[in-house]
Amino acid sequence: MHPTPPADAVFSIETLHDNLPAGVVVHGADGRIVSANRLAQELLGRSETELLGAEASADTWTFVREDGSPLPPEEFPANLVLKTGRKLSGLVAGVVGPGGTCWLLCNAYPEFDAAGSVRQVVVCFTDCTVLKNTQQSLEKSEKRLRLVLKGSTDAPWDWDLVSGEVYYSERWWNMLGYASGEGLDDAGAWRRMLHPDDDAMIQEYLGSLLPSQRDGYSLEFRLRHRDGHYVSVLSRGYVLRDPAGKALRISGVNTDLTERKETERRIYELAFFDHLTGLPNRRFLIGELDHVLARGRRSGHYCALLYLDLDNFKLLNDTMGHDLGDMLLRQTAQQLRSTVRHSDQLARLGGDEFVVVLEGLGPSPRGAAAEAACVVAKILAAVGQPMQLGALLFKTTASIGITLFDSNEANIETLLKQADLAMYRAKADGRNTARFFDPSMQDAADRRAAFEAAMRDGLSLGQFRLFCQPQFDSLGGVVGAEVLVRWQRGDHDLIGPDQFIGFAEESGLILPLGEHILKESCRALARWHLDPNLGRLKLAVNVSVHQMRDPCFPAAVAAILDGTGARPERLYLELTESVFAEDMHEISQRMHELRSQGICFALDDFGTGYSSLAYLKRFPLSALKIDRSFVRDLGVDPGSASIVEAIIALARKFKLDIVAEGVEEEAQRDFLFDGGCSSMQGYLLGRPIPIAEFEHAYGAAGIGHA
Ligand SMILES: Nc1nc2c(ncn2[C@@H]2O[C@H](COP(=O)(O)OP(=O)(O)OP(=O)(O)O)[C@@H](O)[C@H]2O)c(=O)[nH]1
Structure with a gap:
């Protein structure tokens, strides 16, 4: 039932019309507006006077469709209903005005006259601008979202x-x-x-x-x-x-x-694994050793760190090429992997060096050492198995250093150092073997480190002094000198070369030391050049195999000669036969390069090594030195006399000078000169003396002769 309106209620259709929450426009049969309520005027932006009588045509209105395209007059709601006679609902159209577009949701229906013709059209519309804008931004954001998701x-x-x-x-x-x-x-x-x-x-x-x-x-x-x-x-x-x-x-x-x-895995692999063998690398090992120590602390068991270095691996690389070297490294890694337990740590530190860490070796050091030695024996046997490297069946060996540790006292870097020292001992003891670290090795290493530091200091402080030993011809005249180096180490006694040259060669210090000696010698030669006596002398300087190995050596010598102004033909470089054990072609080339600068070569200690006669032909030598051991035995051992005679004869044939060294007795001197030796040195004739003294003794300002 409908509620009954109060009796005094008076409805005015105009009032209702004007207060409707929708715009209402009535068009006559000719399309012209016959009425428009207040909201319609507002929404359409025109006064009643402007609206009444206005046509539904393009001249009067600018309507747009939802997509913004112009709405043609035939699609205006009034025109559509007039044309079709049917009602229309839900049309959204925009009224374009100076303040922007006002969106309207329109319904329209026809009213018919008694004859059934459309008498008028009522168009109702509400403002849906807010809704429309919301819908538009929603669509936009949906579209954006779809695109983002698609991409x-x-x-x-x-x-x-x-x-x-x-x-x-x-x-x-x-x-x-x-x-x-x-x-x-x-x-x-x-x-x-x-x-x-x-x-x-x-x-x-x-x-x-x-x-x-x-x-x-x-x-x-x-x-x-x-x-x-x-x-x-x-x-x-x-x-x-x-x-x-x-x-x-x-x-x-x-x-x-x-x-x-996958990327993370690859980064991890690159950072922690060796790409050649696939084994963990040093960084991984160091991280892992922390866990080993933690496990050791819990179990109270000893562990062992084994440092393995292949023997003479460089030789394989140099003679058969890096690819074969790589194959050997890979196969060694496989052998190691299959020899140690899965739980043992295995790593390649670089080059031909591997590390194995054994855990759980028991609570007693003695038992642990025995067990480690047992594993090491297995490893040495496994690495020593013939390995197929391409077409080559190759056998190698390894040297292993072992250090035992319990977790309480272990420091990773120290363990690696200790095992490394022990490995060097294994190498020194003949290779293909293993040695346990013991503290004396550490002492020796510390002493070496201190000695090396002292030598470096000595070099920078100019403590390496040049001495000269004169060389004489058969008439007793000085013809040259050999440079000998001494180390004035602080307040210590003067130290002879036998106490530091070997170490300098092992440690690489021979290169700066050699350069220092050469420089000082050339400075001396340049000084001597101005002296009528000294200017005639040649100066012999010992050169190490390490210096000759350096491809830049000839250029370095040239620079020194240039820098000092020394005359190259006065400089003799003394080599020992060990130089020829290097790449002969390279050494010969280097010697010829130096010879072309005018520098001469003397072969030291001739007769004590292989003394291959081929050297005399192949290398640009100017002199042979007869070793002191033959000179010492002259008159005692007829064999030595024969050797000396043979060397002199040989040198003459090859037009080489002969210098005998270590002459201490007159009989030796007489034998040598009588036999045709061109010059000699030795205590009988003159001891090594500081270079300044030498200059004083043999220069024009000095006494002029010994
Ligand atoms: N093929 C190959 N060689 C490498 C690689 N890394 C380092 N080397 C070489 O490995 C050699 C290591 O030689 P050393 O261990 O110093 O010398 P060695 O000949 O084994 O001599 P000892 O150890 O004294 O027996 C060097 O010649 C390096 O150039 C690599 O990845 N592949």
């Missing part, structure tokens, strides 16, 4: 916690190898695909996330791919909560981590 590899999903419904995007399925709609798209799908090992973690995570007040979340888990493997995903998203904080839904995106995990 992204992330897979959106949404879980309505209230209804339990889950939405999986197409990409969500694609990520797991399914086309959209191919998988069973129910709420529990993601749960069924979860890696069983991740289930408890997810359960726990959700259990803490949902009751909390947190909005964002991010976690990693694995989902089963269609082909059976698991895809690691990072799921990030947002929890929507009601005002009381109750979680209503979770929406998020899953990111496929496969590529990232």
